[in-house]
Amino acid sequence: MILAIDIGGTKFSLAVFDGPRMVRRESRATDAAGGRHWMLEQIAGIVRAWREEFRFEACGIGFGGPVNYAAQRVVLSTHVGGWRDFDLPGFVADLAGAPAIMDNDANVGALGEAAYGAGKGYSPLFYMTLSTGIGGAIYHRGEIWRGADSYAGEIGHLTIRPDGPECLCGARGCFERMCCGLWLARDYGRSAKELMQDEEFVRSYTANLALGLKAAIMLLNPARIVIGGGIAKAHDRLFVPLRAELARQITPWSGARVDVVPAALGDDSVLYGAYCISTCVIRNTRGGRHG
16 A cells, blocks of 8 residues: 655645555645644544554655755745755654655646646646645656756746745745735635636736746747646636637747646645655665665
């Protein structure tokens, strides 16, 4: 059995996989005020209960924030306190009684969609999570491209409006600041789900969303862009005007395709990706290697 964990700014989810089949799942809202300690207590309670029924062979984790993949440590979370330089895989491994591996949730979501969802058969693939924050991942030929320091794909902190409002990172007009769920709720006093019902809002929103995605299209020329996260659940209300706006914004001479679709796995993209990365641990363990 495989334990899969998805830690986000709004919610966290855990699942048990028997091969690629999900046999158990639990999701809870994140208490941002409770910080890391509250969430770890919640996770520990679920895993201890599951260990009475399941024996885990490996664990995969998608974390909603910057991750040092080589060192297998959380760098920080911009939405929940207490995570800076934390050994999350070590904590989970001790808890589950099995080796654990972690990556940024966007990278993990990309793997899930590439293997089992809307990205299957597409390479290069750009995956973006559009939820509490914004993250991105570049998938090509079966692997995540992480760049020199594990930070490739961080599209959320591209500047799209230089004169825009200040972001949590300290810059102004970041893609995340203009388009993520956290700031939509603070700026408009309504949830992203409610705002997606307002055609006038969606028209202005997709203008900003397309600015960020244009950068990915022009730089990477992906075969497909898959968007996951809660805001992507608006489906045609969001994606039809977004595709039209991208068609207007993309440089006229560019032959780059504009193939932008919602994640097929919905809320489970990261969980399926966590299952995928856990297979690396299993291969290494069986081959006598660790890491």
